[in-house]
Amino acid sequence: MSFKVDLIVPFALAVLLAPLQAQSTVDPSGTWIFQYGDGEQGGVHRFVLSLGDGGKVTGMVHPPGGTPWEIEEGKIDGNELLLTVRPEVRARTYVVELRGQIDGDEIKGDGTLVQPDSGVSRAIRWNPVRTVEMQDVVGAWNISIPDPRGDRTWSSVLTITRDGEQYKGIYTSGGQQHAVTGLGIESKRLTFSTVVTRAEREMALVFQGRPYGTRIPNGTMDVNNGRFSLGFTATLSQED
Numbered sequence: 618m619s620f621k622v623d624l625i626v627p628f629a630l631a632v633l634l635a636p637l638q639a640q641s642t643v644d645p646s647g648t649w650i651f652q653y654g655d656g657e658q659g660g661v662h663r664f665v666l667s668l669g670d671g672g673k674v675t676g677m678v679h680p681p682g683g684t685p686w687e688i689e690e691g692k693i694d695g696n697e698l699l700l701t702v703r704p705e706v707r708a709r710t711y712v713v714e715l716r717g718q719i720d721g722d723e724i725k726g727d728g729t730l731v732q733p734d735s736g737v738s739r740a741i742r743w744n745p746v747r748t749v750e751m752q753d754v755v756g757a758w759n760i761s762i763p764d765p766r767g768d769r770t771w772s773s774v775l776t777i778t779r780d781g782e783q784y785k786g787i788y789t790s791g792g793q794q795h796a797v798t799g800l801g802i803e804s805k806r807l808t809f810s811t812v813v814t815r816a817e818r819e820m821a822l823v824f825q826g827r828p829y830g831t832r833i834p835n836g837t838m839d840v841n842n843g844r845f846s847l848g849f850t851a852t853l854s855q856e857d
Contacts, residue, residue: 643696643719644668646830648753651745664700664745665753667830668693678702698724709734715743722747722805749805749828751777751784756855758807760824762838762847775809775824775851788813799823807833826851 649664660681666688667675674691683706690701702713709732717726728741758775773790777800786797788811799810803825810823826836831853838847 641695642668642672642693644829645674645693645698645719646832647747647828648750648830649724649745649747651743653741664688665830666691674698674700678704680704693719696720698726713741715741717743717745749802749807751802752779754802754807754828754853755779755784756853758833758851758853760849760851762849765847824849828853831855 645666646668647666649666651662651664653660653662662681663679665676665679669675672693674688674693676688676691677685678688679685686702686704688700689703690699692699696719698715698717698719700713700715702715704711704713712731712733713728714731715726715728717724717728724743724745724747726743728743730739730741731737755777758777760773760775762771762773764770771790773788775797776787776789778785784800786800786809788795788797788809790813793813795811795813797809797811799808801808806825806827808823808825810821812819812821814820821841823839824836825839826833826849833849833851836849836851838849840846
C-alpha cells in the first residue's frame with residue numbers, strides 16, 4: 618500500500634500543478650516594433666508596454682511622426698496579450714483591438730480597426746517584434762549587486778542621457794562619479810564599462826543586461842577582465 622501511495626501522490630500533484638505552470642504570465646514589457654499600412658496611418662509604430670499587477674498592461678503607442686496614443690485597456694493572460702487603443706487621425710477617432718500570442722520576442726496575432734462614426738471595420742494582422750534601442754534606456758538605472766555571501770547588497774546608478782544622436786553615461790557608486798565607455802546595445806543587451814577604485818585598487822567593471830521595459834531582471838558584471846563575475850538587477854527611472 619505504501620509503495621502505491623508513494624507513486625500516486627507525486628503523479629497526482631504533477632497533474633494538478635501542470636495547468637498552473639502552463640498559465641504562468643509572460644512579461645510583455647519592452648518596446649515592440651510594428652509595421653502597419655501606408656500613408657498617414659502607415660509606417661513603423663512603437664508599442665512601449667509595462668506589466669502591472671494582476672496581469673494589467675499599460676503603455677503608449679508611438680505612431681510615425683504623430684502624437685502618442687495611450688493604451689486604453691491592456692491585459693496579459695498566460696502568453697495571450699490583449700490591447701485596446703483609441704487613436705485619433707484627421708479628427709476621427711478609431712477603436713483598435715489587438716490580440717496576440719507572445720513567443721519570446723515575437724507576437725503573432727490579429728485585430729480589428731473600427732471607425733465608430735461610419736461603422737467601417739478592417740481586419741489587421743498584428744505581428745510586432747520586441748527590440749531594445751538606446752532611446753528605450755535613457756534615464757537613471759538603479760543597480761543592485763547582491764554579495765554572493767548574502768550579507769549585503771551594493772547599490773549604484775547608471776545615468777544615461779541623450780544629446781542629439783549621441784548617448785552618454787555616468788556611473789555613480791559610493792558617492793563618486795565614474796566615466797562610462799562602451800555604452801551601447803548589443804544583441805538586445807545594454808552594455809557599458811567603467812573603472813572604480815576600492816581600497817586603493819582599481820577595478821575594471823563590464824556590465825551586460827537585457828532590459829525588459831524598465832527592468833533588467835538578470836544581468837552580469839565582470840570584474841577585471843573576467844577574474845570573477847557577479848549578478849545584478851536594475852530598475853529604470855525615466856526622465857521627463
